[in-house]
Amino acid sequence: MIAIIDYDMGNLRSVQKGFEVVGHRAVVTRDIETINQASHVVLPGVGAFGDCMNNLNRYGLIDPIYRAIRDEKPFLGICLGYQLLFEESEEFGVHKGLGILPGKVKAMLTVDAQGASLKIPHMGWNTIQIAQPAPPLNGIDSGAFVYFVHSFYVEPAQAEMTCTTTEYGISFASSVWQGKVFASQFHPEKSQGIGLSILKNFGNWR
Amino acid sequence: MLTKRIIPCLDVKDGRVVKGVAFVNLRDAGDPVHVSKIYDQEGADELCFLDITASHENRDTILDVVVRTAEQVFMPLTVGGGIRTIEDIRRLLEAGADKVSINTAAVQNPEFVKAAANRFGSQCIVVAIDAKALSSCEGEANGWGVFTHGGRKETGLDAVAWAKKMMEYGAGEILLTSMDKDGTKDGYALSLTAAISEAVTIPVIASGGAGTLHHLYEALSLGKADAVLAASIFHYRTYTIDQAKTYLAEHGVPVRQRQFCSPVS
Numbered sequence: 001m002i003a004i005i006d007y008d009m010g011n012l013r014s015v016q017k018g019f020e021v022v023g024h025r026a027v028v029t030r031d032i033e034t035i036n037q038a039s040h041v042v043l044p045g046v047g048a049f050g051d052c053m054n055n056l057n058r059y060g061l062i063d064p065i066y067r068a069i070r071d072e073k074p075f076l077g078i079c080l081g082y083q084l085l086f087e088e089s090e091e092f093g094v095h096k097g098l099g100i101l102p103g104k105v106k107a108m109l110t111v112d113a114q115g116a117s118l119k120i121p122h123m124g125w126n127t128i129q130i131a132q133p134a135p136p137l138n139g140i141d142s143g144a145f146v147y148f149v150h151s152f153y154v155e156p157a158q159a160e161m162t163c164t165t166t167e168y169g170i171s172f173a174s175s176v177w178q179g180k181v182f183a184s185q186f187h188p189e190k191s192q193g194i195g196l197s198i199l200k201n202f203g204n205w206r
Numbered sequence: 207m208l209t210k211r212i213i214p215c216l217d218v219k220d221g222r223v224v225k226g227v228a229f230v231n232l233r234d235a236g237d238p239v240h241v242s243k244i245y246d247q248e249g250a251d252e253l254c255f256l257d258i259t260a261s262h263e264n265r266d267t268i269l270d271v272v273v274r275t276a277e278q279v280f281m282p283l284t285v286g287g288g289i290r291t292i293e294d295i296r297r298l299l300e301a302g303a304d305k306v307s308i309n310t311a312a313v314q315n316p317e318f319v320k321a322a323a324n325r326f327g328s329q330c331i332v333v334a335i336d337a338k339a340l341s342s343c344e345g346e347a348n349g350w351g352v353f354t355h356g357g358r359k360e361t362g363l364d365a366v367a368w369a370k371k372m373m374e375y376g377a378g379e380i381l382l383t384s385m386d387k388d389g390t391k392d393g394y395a396l397s398l399t400a401a402i403s404e405a406v407t408i409p410v411i412a413s414g415g416a417g418t419l420h421h422l423y424e425a426l427s428l429g430k431a432d433a434v435l436a437a438s439i440f441h442y443r444t445y446t447i448d449q450a451k452t453y454l455a456e457h458g459v460p461v462r463q464r465q466f467c468s469p470v471s
Contacts, residue, residue, distance in 0.1 A: 011299050017277050047327040110407060119409045119432055121329055121378055125251055125462040126208045145209070145462045147282060149329045149378075168208055190282050190304065192246065 002026040002203060003038035005065070007055040009045045009080065015199075018189040022196050024203035030059050040203060041068040045080035049089040049105065049152070052080050053097065062098065069100055069181065074205040076136070077183030082175070083154055085183055091152050101178060102157035108150070109169040118169045123149045126174075128164035128186070134177035136201040137163070144194045146186035148174075153185065180205070209462045210426045211251035211433035212450055213284075213411060214440040216241055219258045221267035223441070239274045245440070246279045248447035249464035253279065254307070254381075254435055257287030269301045276302025286334055286381070295322055299330065307381050309334040310354045313361050316375055323376025332411075333377040337365035337398055338385045350398050357385035365398065366405045373406045380406060381435065384414040391417025391438070399429035411435050419445055419453040426459050 004015050004026055012028045019026035026042075027034060035041060043065065045052050056062050068075055077085050086097045089105035097105065111117050125145045130137060153172040156162055163182065166174035175184035182202065188195035216223050216238050223236045242253055253275070257268040265288065272285060285298050286307030295306050312319050312333050323331045336357055337350040350365035369380050382402050384395030394415045403410040412431035416422060416439050425431045439445050451461045 011302060011304060013300070013302050014276055014280065014304075017302075018280055021280070046329055117407065120407055121409070122208065123329070123379065123409050124208055124211050124433070148208075149282075151328075189280060192249075192280050196280060 001038050002040040002042060003035045004028045004042045004044060005035065005061055005081075006030045007045070007052065007059050007061055009047045009052050009055060011046075012044055014189045015042060015044050015078065018196055018199045019203060022200035022203065024200070026203075030061060032060060032064050035061070035064040036067060038068075038073070040074045040076070040205070041065070042076045042078065043081035043084065044078045045084065046149075047080060049080065049083060049091040049097070050093070050095045052084055053095060056084070056098075065098060066100075072180045074202060075181045075183075076202050077181070078189070079150060079185060079187055082183035082185055083152060085181065086154055086156070089152060101161065101176065101181070101183075103161075104155050104157075105152050106155055108153055108172075112169040121149050121151045122168045125191075126166050126168060126186075128166055128174050130164050132160075132163050132177055134163045134175070134182050135205045136177075136182045136198050137175075138197075138201045140194060140197060145191070146174075146184075146188070146194055147190040148186045150185055207460050209251075209460045210431075210454070211411075212422070212447055212454075212461070213252045213254050213433055213435045214245045214250050214447065215254040215256055215413070215435050215437045216441070217256050217258055217437065218268060218271060218287075219260075220264045221259075221271050224258070238271045239278060241441070242275045242279050245447060246281060249451060249462065250281065250447045251433070251462060252282040252284065254284045254286070256307075257285065259288070269297060272298060272301040272303050284332055284381075286332070290318075292321060292325055295326060295330075299326060303330075305330045305332050305379070307332040307334045309336065312372060313352065313354055313363065316371065319372055319375040319377055323378070328376045328378035331377050332379045332381050333369075333372040334381040334383065335365055335369060335372075335402075336383050336385050337395075337402075339395075339398070350401070353385055357388070366401050369402045369406050369410075373408050377408060379409045379411065381411045381413060382431075387415030388413070390415055393417065393421040394425040394429055394431075394434070396424055396429040399425055399431050403430040403432070409433065419450050422450055423454055423457050423459060426454065427457075 163177040352363040409432035413435040416436035
């Protein structure tokens with residue numbers, strides 16, 4: 001059973017439905033026991049970094065997340081759930097993250113190297129270049145399109161953690177992989193067939 | 207590289223798809239979930255539902271349509287029409303919408319946009335602007351005004367200034383419809399679209415006037431739009447999404463070509 005952590009930050013139904021369509025059982029929950037019993041854990045999230053951390057705290061969900069990581073359960077972070085895994089974010093002041101992975105969350109650039117202005121949020125379909133073939137990316141090639149919507153990006157402290165890169169003004173880590181943690185800036189649940197493949201692979205990850 | 211988005215829009219009334227020609231002579235043309243799946247298969251980049259249900263008691267029909275669509279279609283879905291309260295937004299997002307588009311309620315109470323963006327995040331708040339060209343008494347072009355109620359009611363707001371204000375209030379995207387062009391099929395309002403797109407740093411979706419694939423190209427190049435929304439050219443199968451993408455790619459516009467990747471194998 002896959003536990004999708006519900007902390008009042010965004011629409012989780014599509015993540016759940018995405019897993020179900022590819023044959024995995026998934027529940028949306030903030031029940032600590034259910035999360036502890038799950039085989040896989042997903043931390044989604046949209047909204048502001050500080051609000052997300054506050055809600056995780058308020059619902060007592062930080063310990064279950066640390067526990068899932070400690071138990072080496074396959075763990076998927078999506079969008080803000082990806083950013084939260086790192087040490088801190090500069091979104092609306094400096095906020096501490098979960099600190100599970102070393103690195104920082106920074107604002108996307110508003111101009112590219114040629115001085116052309118960039119629309120923020122980075123919104124829409126962009127490609128990933130695969131730096132390391134993490135198990136959730138089985139069968140997916142560099143150049144695959146996935147859906148993004150974000151204004152901040154992750155700068156991992158260790159470059160070798162970067163799983164895919166994406167270009168928007170700069171080349172940034174659009175996903176990371178370390179041990180049993182895979183986390184992406186893009187939304188697999190909004191990325192049609194490619195995204196559903198990632199969800200399917202994640203659910204099959206042991 | 208970030209690609210330009212093609213967004214088919216479905217006008218939905220009482221849970222059924224209709225398409226207005228300049229907002230009158232509505233024709234019933236099918237089940238929104240069915241149409242959404244076709245667009246999904248053709249590689250649409252997002253979907254947009256505009257709820258034009260008039261009667262209050264049928265307002266919840268859109269929620270059911272959103273729930274059923276989100277169960278089958280895995281791409282971003284924007285829902286607009288009649289959104290007035292934080293509760294309206296919460297219910298749509300919970301049903302499975304990714305973004306909501308706010309139009310009249312933003313004009314009536316700009317603080318609503320701020321409250322919505324604070325509560326749900328800018329990424330899911332689209333502000334829809336219906337704009338019309340204004341002319342001075344001598345008939346000279348005099349910028350663009352913001353209108354509501356299907357273009358009938360003038361607000362006195364300047365469209366460019368309004369777009370900037372809505373960005374400052376937390377809108378994550380602008381859905382810009384030219385009321386001069388909507389339903390005409392003779393092309394998007396290019397100078398209006400470019401003026402808005404250059405004035406804001408958030409993405410702009412151009413809407414109103416698509417009749418040919420070249421019109422899509424013009425809006426994304428000359429009009430500097432980040433996405434194009436179209437209804438009838440796709441709805442009446444004048445062109446498929448595939449044909450639109452192929453045309454745009456041939457003309458140098460970065461688009462996401464359809465990928466064949468079946469997860470259920």
